[in-house]
Amino acid sequence: MPSTSLPTIQADDEWSQLRAVIVGRAANSCFPSEPLHMIQATMPEQYHGHFQPNSHFPKYVLQKADAELDQLANVLQQDGIKVYRPDDVDWYAVGGYTAAMPRDGLITVGNTIIEAPFSWRSRKREIDLAYSGILTELASDGHLTIVRAPKIVGTDTIYDDVGKPQGGLVDGKYPWAVNNSRPAFDAADFMRFGKVLIGQxxxxxxxKGVEYLRACVPDGYTVEMLEVDDPHAMHIDATILPLKRGLLVYNPLxxxxxxxxxxxxxxxxxxxxYPFVPKKRDSPPLFMTSEWLCMNVLSISETKVVVEEKDVEFAEWIRQFGIEPILLPLQHVHSIGGSFHCATVDLVRDCGGS
Ligand code: NVA
Known part of the structure; x- marks a missing residue:
């Protein structure tokens, strides 16, 4: 594609009109294999046994998840939004996890795309393997800065001595599953509100990950940390949801x-x-998340939001704010770890005046 047709990368918030986006891929996704204490800290208890080396998600889940993601990509394209898709990767062969959750690994802040320095060992090569093609294509936009994650040479120390206090309340109140020996964050632990990012x-x-992110964001942007009461915290996008400028929904638990x-x-x-407790469901299984995924929506604009088609209670509730829910299926993507917000990365939004 000629570089003149690339939109200029720029996104400062979660709600302004979407112009360009990455939509993930599910093929060959595997259960991430991480130390047991990390799985116990972050994953639903009844599924802990699945998180072993080379453990595939059920074939029907991956097939249906890819059909759901293809449909999402088509709907967005039909709405005039430019859609980028990651490369196919054999996650089994490389001991990795998935390309279905790009939000965890990439965040656009202004005209800068920042790659997350993942904690999880199963994710360290994810961006290289699945998104290098997209990043190379986008890099021809002379206005864009891409900050790749630092490479760890030698032994990763992130899981050493875990469970010990990490040196004060700067980390929140829980003995997290990682230590503070090197910078680590997942991009999905942050949301953009114009020049301010709010994270957990x-x-x-x-x-150290938060300090590192502060050093990576463009001049004039700041990163603030929200007090969140969740010992299982991993990704803020089922905890807060800014639906439009001036209106935020939050998980009161x-x-x-x-x-x-x-x-x-x-x-x-x-x-x-959000005044309701989302209903639990067993099929397809929520192997990796809570049912609060109903809040994990993708805003197309301040009046149009993509919501999972079974989350009717949530979809009807947001209508009172003048928001039209676009109902699409994504339950098999939920099984792999997230909903519309997790499965996408916005690259261009019309954020004038944020
Ligand atoms: N880990 C959180 C957020 C998922 C997007 C949850 O399961 O609710």
């Missing part, structure tokens, strides 16, 4: 209006706790 410490995001109001960017926002 978690079992995959440590204090994990955070509070008091905690949110501490962030001056939210001081005059409407803050709405």
């Amino acid at each position: 410490y978690s079992n995959v995001t440590n204090a 994990r955070t509070s209006e008091t905690a949110l109001r501490r962030h001056s960017v939210l001081h005059d926002w409407e803050l709405h706790p």
Whole structure:
């Protein structure tokens, strides 16, 4: 494609009109193999036994998940949004996890795309293997900065002596599953609110990771940490959901209006706790997440949001805010670890005035 047709990469928030996006791929995804203490800290208990080396997700799950992701890509394209797809990777052969969850590994902040320095050993090569083609193509946009994650030479120390306090409240209140010996974060632990990013410490995001992110964001951007009460914390995108400028929905089991109001960017926002407890379901299995995935939506604009088609309660509830839910299937992608927000990375949004 000639570089003149590439949109200029720029995204500062989660809600402005979407113009270009990465949509993930499920093929060959494997259960990530990580130390047991990490699995126990982050994954639903009844599925812990699946997280072994070379353990595939069920074939029907991956086939249906890819059909769901292809449909999402088509719907977005028909809406005039440019869609990028990752390369096919044999995750079994490389001891990796998936290309279905790009939000965990990449975040666009202004005109900069930042690669997450993953905690998980199973994810260290994920961006190289599945997204190098996209990043190379985007790099021809002279306006864009791409910050690749630092390479670890020698032994990764992130799991050494875990469970010991990490040196104070800068990390939050729990004995997380990683230590603070090197920078680590997942990009999905952060949300963009214009020039301010709000994030959480978690079992995959440590204090050095937050400092590292602060050094990577363009000049004028800041990173603030939300008080979240969740010992299993991993990814903030089922805890807070900014639906449009001035209106945020939150999971009241994990955070509070008091905690949110501490962030001056939210001081005059409407803050709405989601008033229902999402229903549990067994089929297809939620191997890796809670049922709060109903909040893990993708905003196309401030009035149009993609919601999982079975999450009717959530879809109807957001109509009161003038938002039209676009219902699409994604339950088999849920089985691999996330919903529409996790399965995408916005590259271009019309964020004027954020
Ligand atoms: N780990 C969180 C967020 C998933 C997007 C959850 O399971 O609710």
